[in-house]
Amino acid sequence: MSRIHVCSLARIGSTVAQTGASHLVTLINQGTPVERPASIPEERHLFLAMNDILEPMEGMTPPGEEHVTTLLDFVEGWKPEKPMVIHCFAGISRSTAAAFITVCALRPERDEAEIAALIRAGSASATPNLRLVRLADDALGRRGRMVRAIESIGRGRDAFEGHPFSLTLDR
Template sequence: MIDWTVRQTICGLDELDALGGAGVTHLLSILDPEQPEPASFNAAPPKRRLTLRFHDVILPLPGMVMPTRDDMSALLEFGRALPERDPAHLLIHCHMGISRSTAAMVAVIAQAHPDAGEDEVVAQIESVRSKAWPNSLMIRHADSMLGRQGRLVAAVSRLYRRQLERHPQFAEPLRQGGRIAEVEMAEAAEG
C-alpha cells in the first residue's frame, strides 16, 4: 500500500451523517447539479471544502452535465492543498460513493504519489472502497493531466475487469446506463 499520512474515506450521501464526527479535515463533494448541498459537516466544517457539480456520465446525454477538465483541474488543485506531513482526513463523496468519488480519489492519490505505479494507486482505492467503479471520463482527464500516458486508464480497466468477474450482474445495467464503453474496457483489459 501507498505510505501516506492522509487518511482516506470514500462514501455516498447516505453515509455522510455517520461520518460527521470522524475528524474530516478536507471534504470534496461531487454532486449532481440539481442536488442540494448536504447539511452534514455544517456544525463542524472541515479546514478545506470543495463542491463540484456534474452528473455521473461518460458520454454527452440530453440534460446531463459531464465532468470537464476544468472540474478535474479544480479537484487536483484541492488535492495539492493536502498536507504532506501533518495528519489529515480526506473524505470524498458523491451520490453513491462508487464512481465519481473513486475517480476523484484515484486522481488525488496519483497526483500526490507521482512515482507510484498505476496499479498500486488503483489498489489503494479498492482497499478504501471495495465497490469502486471509477468514472472513466474523469480518469481519462486525470491520466492526461498527470502525464500518465494511458497507464491510469489501463489500471482502471483492470479494476473494471475484476469487478465484473466478482459481480457479472453489473454489466447489463452499465450497458443500459450509457456506460458500455467501461464494460468494453473491462473486456479488453489484460489480466
C-alpha cells in the first residue's frame, strides 16, 4: 500500500529511516538548513522555498502557482512502490497541504472531504495551508471541493510540532 508520511523538519531522518521512503518533499522558508538523508538521492528531493503565509507580506515568499506546479510535476514522477515523506518546519501547515494535494492529484476519484477527514484523524494539529490548497484546487480543476474539504476540518490544535502521520493513496 502506497503511503505519504508527514512530519516536521526535526523528524526527517527518523521518518525516512523508519518508512524506507524513496522521495522527499521539503516546503520551508528559503535559507533554512535541511539535511537530506543519504538514502534519498538529490533528484528525488524536491525543495520548495516558501513562507507559511496566506497572503503576500513584504520580505516573505507566499506559496504560489509555481510551487504547486512544481509539486504536481514531482509527484507525478513518483513511483509509489516506496513511501514519500513530506515535511515543513513544524509538520502542521505546508506539509499537510502538500500531502492533501498529492493524494488529490494522484487519485482524482477520491473524495476530498474523506481525505481531509483522514488528515484530521491522523493529526489533531494539522492545519493545511489554505493558500496552497486554493492554488491546487484551481490547477486540478476541483471547483472548490478541496478548499471546502479543508475548511470543513477547521484549524487544528495549537502545537509547536505536529504529530507525524501518514495517508494512503488507496482507500
